[in-house]
Amino acid sequence: MNGWKERIGQWMEEHREEGVRLLRDMVQMPSKQGDEAPIQQLTARKLAEIGLKVDVWEPDGRQLQQHPYFYATRTDFTGSPNVVGVRKGTGGGRSILLNGHVDVVPEGDRRQWDDDPYSGKVENGRMFGRGVTDMKGGNVSLILALQAIDSLGIRLRGDVIFQSVVEEESGGAGTLAAVLRGYKADVALIPEPTKLHIFPKQQGSMWFRISVAGRSAHGGTRYEGVSAIEKSLLIVNHILALEKRRNNRITDPLYRNTPIPIPINIGVIQGGNWPSSVADLVKLEGRMGVAPDETMEAAQAEMAEWLDRLGQEDPWFALHPPVLEWFGARWLPGSVDPEHEFMLVLIEQFGSVTNQSPIIKASPWGTDGGTLTHAGGIPAIVFGPGVTEAAHFPNEYIELDQVFAAARIITLSVMAWCGVEE
Amino acid sequence: MNGWKERIGQWMEEHREEGVRLLRDMVQMPSKQGDEAPIQQLTARKLAEIGLKVDVWEPDGRQLQQHPYFYATRTDFTGSPNVVGVRKGTGGGRSILLNGHVDVVPEGDRRQWDDDPYSGKVENGRMFGRGVTDMKGGNVSLILALQAIDSLGIRLRGDVIFQSVVEEESGGAGTLAAVLRGYKADVALIPEPTKLHIFPKQQGSMWFRISVAGRSAHGGTRYEGVSAIEKSLLIVNHILALEKRRNNRITDPLYRNTPIPIPINIGVIQGGNWPSSVADLVKLEGRMGVAPDETMEAAQAEMAEWLDRLGQEDPWFALHPPVLEWFGARWLPGSVDPEHEFMLVLIEQFGSVTNQSPIIKASPWGTDGGTLTHAGGIPAIVFGPGVTEAAHFPNEYIELDQVFAAARIITLSVMAWCGVEE
Numbered sequence: 001m002n003g004w005k006e007r008i009g010q011w012m013e014e015h016r017e018e019g020v021r022l023l024r025d026m027v028q029m030p031s032k033q034g035d036e037a038p039i040q041q042l043t044a045r046k047l048a049e050i051g052l053k054v055d056v057w058e059p060d061g062r063q064l065q066q067h068p069y070f071y072a073t074r075t076d077f078t079g080s081p082n083v084v085g086v087r088k089g090t091g092g093g094r095s096i097l098l099n100g101h102v103d104v105v106p107e108g109d110r111r112q113w114d115d116d117p118y119s120g121k122v123e124n125g126r127m128f129g130r131g132v133t134d135m136k137g138g139n140v141s142l143i144l145a146l147q148a149i150d151s152l153g154i155r156l157r158g159d160v161i162f163q164s165v166v167e168e169e170s171g172g173a174g175t176l177a178a179v180l181r182g183y184k185a186d187v188a189l190i191p192e193p194t195k196l197h198i199f200p201k202q203q204g205s206m207w208f209r210i211s212v213a214g215r216s217a218h219g220g221t222r223y224e225g226v227s228a229i230e231k232s233l234l235i236v237n238h239i240l241a242l243e244k245r246r247n248n249r250i251t252d253p254l255y256r257n258t259p260i261p262i263p264i265n266i267g268v269i270q271g272g273n274w275p276s277s278v279a280d281l282v283k284l285e286g287r288m289g290v291a292p293d294e295t296m297e298a299a300q301a302e303m304a305e306w307l308d309r310l311g312q313e314d315p316w317f318a319l320h321p322p323v324l325e326w327f328g329a330r331w332l333p334g335s336v337d338p339e340h341e342f343m344l345v346l347i348e349q350f351g352s353v354t355n356q357s358p359i360i361k362a363s364p365w366g367t368d369g370g371t372l373t374h375a376g377g378i379p380a381i382v383f384g385p386g387v388t389e390a391a392h393f394p395n396e397y398i399e400l401d402q403v404f405a406a407a408r409i410i411t412l413s414v415m416a417w418c419g420v421e422e
Numbered sequence: 423m424n425g426w427k428e429r430i431g432q433w434m435e436e437h438r439e440e441g442v443r444l445l446r447d448m449v450q451m452p453s454k455q456g457d458e459a460p461i462q463q464l465t466a467r468k469l470a471e472i473g474l475k476v477d478v479w480e481p482d483g484r485q486l487q488q489h490p491y492f493y494a495t496r497t498d499f500t501g502s503p504n505v506v507g508v509r510k511g512t513g514g515g516r517s518i519l520l521n522g523h524v525d526v527v528p529e530g531d532r533r534q535w536d537d538d539p540y541s542g543k544v545e546n547g548r549m550f551g552r553g554v555t556d557m558k559g560g561n562v563s564l565i566l567a568l569q570a571i572d573s574l575g576i577r578l579r580g581d582v583i584f585q586s587v588v589e590e591e592s593g594g595a596g597t598l599a600a601v602l603r604g605y606k607a608d609v610a611l612i613p614e615p616t617k618l619h620i621f622p623k624q625q626g627s628m629w630f631r632i633s634v635a636g637r638s639a640h641g642g643t644r645y646e647g648v649s650a651i652e653k654s655l656l657i658v659n660h661i662l663a664l665e666k667r668r669n670n671r672i673t674d675p676l677y678r679n680t681p682i683p684i685p686i687n688i689g690v691i692q693g694g695n696w697p698s699s700v701a702d703l704v705k706l707e708g709r710m711g712v713a714p715d716e717t718m719e720a721a722q723a724e725m726a727e728w729l730d731r732l733g734q735e736d737p738w739f740a741l742h743p744p745v746l747e748w749f750g751a752r753w754l755p756g757s758v759d760p761e762h763e764f765m766l767v768l769i770e771q772f773g774s775v776t777n778q779s780p781i782i783k784a785s786p787w788g789t790d791g792g793t794l795t796h797a798g799g800i801p802a803i804v805f806g807p808g809v810t811e812a813a814h815f816p817n818e819y820i821e822l823d824q825v826f827a828a829a830r831i832i833t834l835s836v837m838a839w840c841g842v843e844e
Contacts, residue, residue: 233658265649267694268701269692271690365640
């Protein structure tokens with residue numbers, strides 16, 4: 001493999017401009033939910049150019065709805081195609097699945113962006129734009145790896161399957177559809193923005209809503225009512241206590257440096273409708289982290305049971321129990337043995353390219369890796385360019401150097417995993 | 423006066439049906455802000471019929487804006503006329519101002535009403551509809567009193583001025599306009615729904631908004647952010663402590679049986695916009711009660727100073743102090759000496775009609791009495807039919823018997839106060 005390292009490094013240098021252009025083109029396509037078709041057409045064209053057999057299809061909402069891991073905000077995927085490209089191996093090697101999503105979260109308040117959110121502008125080695133780190137940069141790393149393999153005439157023994165999916169930001173229905181279409185492999189790599197850290201484990205998550213009842217009254221005689229706002233404070237504190245309890249159980253050394261491995265975030269509060277009335281309803285919405293080795297069902301049951309205890313703390317809750325709902329997006333947790341053979345491959349190739357040891361952690365967020373593992377039985381590891389601190393925020397950016405470093409490491413890892421016909 | 427009590431009682435019996443019809447007609451006019459013209463035309467016609475000199479005009483927003491006690495959600499009162507009717511006395515008596523508002527708060531969620539909110543339906547001695555207790559019932563008591571005086575040929579010595587005003591529900595600009603037009607008297611009576619209790623003192627109130635800053639982050643790494651929701655909980659508790667402190671100072675025996683004489687109600691909470699993001703802004707909106715003998719300015723200063731202390735409790739607040747605004751409607755507090763001569767008159771006539779002693783309290787809400795006192799120098803007492811528990815709520819109602827009892831007591835009190843030419 002030693003000779004390859006240099007040749008691949010050189011190839012990446014020579015194709016830097018082309019890679020940056022591809023990433024810019026992709027960023028300039030605002031592929032929010034429902035608008036993924038243009039970037040998927042570009043991806044399909046590119047994959048065909050570099051020798052992959054390409055499959056483009058719109059997920060079938062009716063079929064998906066039958067599946068226990070279908071979580072989505074819609075059931076009609078018209079105009080939102082998945083793309084899969086397959087490079088068959090010569091035989092006798094292990095297969096790998098490379099998975100990246102093309103959907104991006106909305107740009108939000110445009111006034112908070114220094115430039116157009118879809119500019120793809122480059123400044124000081126960084127490209128800016130919605131989706132550039134989450135995760136079009138990672139997708140370009142994958143495409144560069146596949147192009148280098150093709151262009152350098154490398155004959156892999158195992159199959160490589162590239163899934164360019166929709167719907168990751170809304171619960172993973174795109175990846176689920178690809179698994180149900182039969183695209184599987186011995187291992188999966190997802191280049192979500194890990195800052196080139198390696199994540200064998202991923203936190204799952206799901207959204208909840210808690211409705212807290214009060215009793216209305218005029219503000220001037222507020223003692224005649226019961227404030228749902230004051231009651232909701234008790235619930236926020238109760239949830240914080242649950243978070244503490246759940247995190248005290250986490251002993252996995254991968255979480256050693258994580259202040260709260262599986263947070264419960266209450267992100268939205270909304271209640272009352274008149275300053276001088278006592279609020280009779282408050283809604284809390286949040287995200288519950290799920291441990292890599294935990295099931296969604298167990299986490300849900302623990303939350304429900306915990307809320308049930310409120311009745312003992314405050315008789316109001318015994319008569320008016322808070323109502324818990326699970327709604328919106330969810331991501332399954334994922335977990336791969338840190339000694340898995342592809343982990344060893346990735347660690348070795350990371351060291352070979354960077355002359356450093358990689359940082360190995362558990363991810364603080366879910367990815368489509370959970371779906372690949374739970375629905376497809378495919379161990380999934382997350383490793384990619386970019387930083388999550390930039391994801392979902394104004395002025396999202398990626399360090400371009402990381403895109404090319406990831407591409408080099410991924411190329412060599414795919415070769416080492418799949419085997420190369422000399 | 424003894425003969426009069428019976429004659430007036432009998433007159434009210436004979437005119438019960440007519441009074442109920444008038445109240446029903448008024449309730450069937452949905453006189454929400456901006457839609458007060460029809461009911462004011464009806465009122466003006468009625469006042470003219472019973473011998474008052476009538477003045478109808480639209481308040482001048484430009485003039486009102488110059489006044490320090492102008493609080494309103496609008497400055498254009500086109501289509502929202504005030505009506506004043508004057509019955510000049512024969513001379514040598516004390517004058518009285520009778521004040522009632524015709525504006526009603528919106529009906530809210532119609533599904534919570536058993537009937538059309540503007541039905542004016544009568545059932546078991548109660549009339550139902552938005553505004554029937556707040557305060558069209560009181561207005562009808564006033565009109566019945568004026569009609570009885572006219573119809574029975576009672577020649578009062580002092581002047582009677584009836585102000586039928588707009589804008590009470592939005593800060594009192596209608597009454598302020600009537601005062602600025604020169605309509606004043608030696609004392610004022612406002613028949614807001616007191617359940618026939620007598621309120622020589624009224625709580626003032628004003629609305630505030632507190633903006634609480636946080637720092638956004640992804641919910642999966644929520645420890646990288648600062649939750650404005652958690653910070654807002656500290657502020658709610660801090661405000662509760664201020665409420666306690668302010669109420670501990672109240673020693674007025676009129677508040678003996680009031681759990682919280684001057685409440686601070688936080689009625690609205692709103693913050694965050696994504697379940698899996700850390701909320702970076704929460705807004706709290708509420709109503710601060712102002713003691714009858716306190717100024718609005720002193721209460722505002724106390725709240726501001728109290729919030730300033732948060733920086734000592736939590737360094738976050740030192741760097742990101744909560745932002746306090748005063749917005750929307752406000753009502754000035756009011757206070758009359760419980761030994762004021764009109765108090766004695768009202769107590770005596772209440773006893774004469776009901777054979778009971780009246781309950782004397784301080785009101786838990788503001789009325790236009792504060793404006794009459796502070797802007798017009800007119801002592802104001804609140805006494806009227808209906809219950810505030812029904813005001814502003816679905817299925818608002820009034821006990822019709824109370825409307826006529828109030829009318830009898832008010833007729834006799836006006837006579838005793840103004841004096842009667844035998």
